[in-house]
């Protein structure tokens with residue numbers, strides 16, 4: 001919604017004037033930095049690029065790190081092929097390669113960048129400046145960061161801070177500068193077979209229909225860019241709402257997996273080849 005509003009600002013509007021929306025896409029980025037990188041190998045497994053959280057959180061860039069880690073993984077596989085051994089022990093040399101590479105050095109230098117914003121924008125910017133002056137350390141050697149969903153404010157907490165509940169922001173789509181979510185979904189080219197088992201598994205819908213409605217106001221309706229989550233009238237409970245899912249709309253951005261405050265949404269991989277079709281993007 002904020003981005004839709006941003007496009008209607010007179011300055012941005014002028015830039016977009018005469019343009020046409022060709023495609024639409026949405027994707028989260030793994031920007032928690034060095035300390036969020038998991039162990040990189042296991043039996044028959046190596047993690048590279050975004051799947052390993054190798055993204056420079058200060059520059060929001062990860063292509064070069066994905067390429068570098070891919071190269072190091074390829075060198076490791078070459079060795080493993082020669083020895084016909086793909087055990088965790090044999091793949092350990094990938095971890096060693098990463099630990100000795102410029103990729104690790106670059107990520108280590110920005111290790112506390114994201115966590116620096118824990119106290120808000122201004123402390124985060126100040127910390128970013130110290131980080132540059134101290135070769136990456138900043139004000140602390142290691143700052144523990146919470147999971148993203150733990151920063152979400154409950155409705156009553158929000159009310160306590162601001163004296164009022166959040167107002168729902170709405171913009172009437174003009175289909176020129178601003179668009180509704182279903183038009184966006186269409187422009188993402190996403191496709192899923194309607195009959196396949198849902199690739200979004202809700203482990204406890206009771207939480208969605210009761211506790212979350214009361215405590216957080218079902219934020220999945222707002223943070224999902226593809227209108228997968230809707231709260232509709234529950235025919236069995238007068239005046240109450242229940243969660244309705246449309247998984248075939250999903251554009252695979254993974255926001256729900258990360259941002260759901262109760263962590264009851266499990267995003268699993270749908271059958272092969274399904275999802276958005278990001279041609280020319």
Ligand SMILES: Cc1cc2nc3c(=O)[nH]c(=O)nc-3n(C[C@H](O)[C@H](O)[C@H](O)COP(=O)(O)OP(=O)(O)OC[C@H]3O[C@@H](n4cnc5c(N)ncnc54)[C@H](O)[C@@H]3O)c2cc1C
Pocket residue numbers: 027028029048049050051054055060061062063064066269
């Ligand atoms: C909006 C945005 C802007 C960005 N801008 C920049 C930038 O300017 N510069 C920069 O350096 N970085 C940028 N990044 C980050 C960069 O795009 C990523 O760090 C990088 O693409 C990660 O590469 P990857 O190969 O690890 O993962 P990806 O590029 O995500 O590739 C993973 C691939 O695996 C496929 N896949 C997923 N699941 C399955 C499955 N089950 N079976 C088969 N295939 C599967 C996906 O379809 C995808 O093609 C940006 C990211 C975003 C979201």
Ligand code: SF4
Pocket residue numbers: 200223224225226227228249250251252253254255256257267
């Ligand atoms: S269902 Fe989840 S992964 Fe799919 S588009 Fe919505 S927020 Fe993104």
